[in-house]
Amino acid sequence: MLVRVVKMRWIRLLAVALLLATPLVADCDGTPRGGRARSAGAHPSALPGAGPSATSSPSASPSPGVYADRLPRFDKAPPAVRTAGAVEDGGLPWVARVPTDQRVAFITIDDGWVKHPEAAELLREAHVPVTLFLTINAISDNPGYFRTLQDLGAVIEAHTITHNKLTGLSYDAQRREICGSADQLGELYGQRPTLFRPPFGEKDATTLRAARDCGMKAAFFWKESVNQGNVWYQEVKVVQPGDIILMHFRDQFVEDFIAALRGIKAAGLTPARLEDYFS
Numbered sequence: 001m002l003v004r005v006v007k008m009r010w011i012r013l014l015a016v017a018l019l020l021a022t023p024l025v026a027d028c029d030g031t032p033r034g035g036r037a038r039s040a041g042a043h044p045s046a047l048p049g050a051g052p053s054a055t056s057s058p059s060a061s062p063s064p065g066v067y068a069d070r071l072p073r074f075d076k077a078p079p080a081v082r083t084a085g086a087v088e089d090g091g092l093p094w095v096a097r098v099p100t101d102q103r104v105a106f107i108t109i110d111d112g113w114v115k116h117p118e119a120a121e122l123l124r125e126a127h128v129p130v131t132l133f134l135t136i137n138a139i140s141d142n143p144g145y146f147r148t149l150q151d152l153g154a155v156i157e158a159h160t161i162t163h164n165k166l167t168g169l170s171y172d173a174q175r176r177e178i179c180g181s182a183d184q185l186g187e188l189y190g191q192r193p194t195l196f197r198p199p200f201g202e203k204d205a206t207t208l209r210a211a212r213d214c215g216m217k218a219a220f221f222w223k224e225s226v227n228q229g230n231v232w233y234q235e236v237k238v239v240q241p242g243d244i245i246l247m248h249f250r251d252q253f254v255e256d257f258i259a260a261l262r263g264i265k266a267a268g269l270t271p272a273r274l275e276d277y278f279s
């Protein structure tokens with residue numbers, strides 16, 4: 001009897017494993033990431049609001065745009081008041097909320113494994129600044145995808161080569177991950193990153209020193225994260241001025257991006273360019 005139960009359980013586990021087909025990998029906030037990179041040519045016909053004209057071809061995207069009725073509109077961000085930030089562990093400022101009274105928040109999008117075909121159209125229509133913390137191993141199969149986003153105003157920053165956890169690694173090992181990714185991104189996109197986010201948002205004192213020595217100006221955590229079309233708040237359930245919002249290049253890019261914008265809008269804030277505060 002017991003043998004039979006155990007056997008059934010194994011069969012069930014095997015079925016689930018086959019169903020998933022791909023291994024679950026953790027995103028940088030630790031939540032599991034299923035599925036594999038989606039080709040930029042595939043069209044998510046199941047997504048509401050994504051019309052047949054929304055492809056990667058610019059001429060096929062008529063104004064006012066397929067997302068016009070789903071995207072909140074914002075006032076232009078005020079001129080940035082720069083901050084040096086408080087240096088931590090003799091390294092760099094470690095920032096989850098930019099110290100500012102300005103009515104702004106910051107959208108950051110990490111990794112790059114899933115290259116959703118609608119991301120470019122969303123950026124084109126939303127007209128908001130975003131910062132992309134890209135992992136070299138995630139983007140190397142299609143760096144051009146992110147060049148398109150860069151052309152639409154996204155700024156590309158560093159997020160290591162391998163996305164391995166940095167904490168506990170030697171200075172040299174951390175430096176290789178951080179400097180190496182910044183160098184390669186600089187070559188790929190014509191501008192070497194000056195901002196850094198460690199994988200999983202995990203750092204130690206060595207991370208901040210290595211990042212500083214790699215030419216970074218600040219390293220970032222977050223106050224809100226977006227997943228499955230929902231904003232997850234760490235504190236009160238409203239975005240605060242200066243908050244860093246984390247999302248990922250995931251299959252739910254459309255829902256996540258719109259949820260981030262709506263969260264910012266509901267708080268009476270405007271998306272601003274993170275680089276303007278730390279350059």
Ligand SMILES: [Zn+2]
Pocket residue numbers: 027028029110111159163198199200
């Ligand atoms: Zn990450």
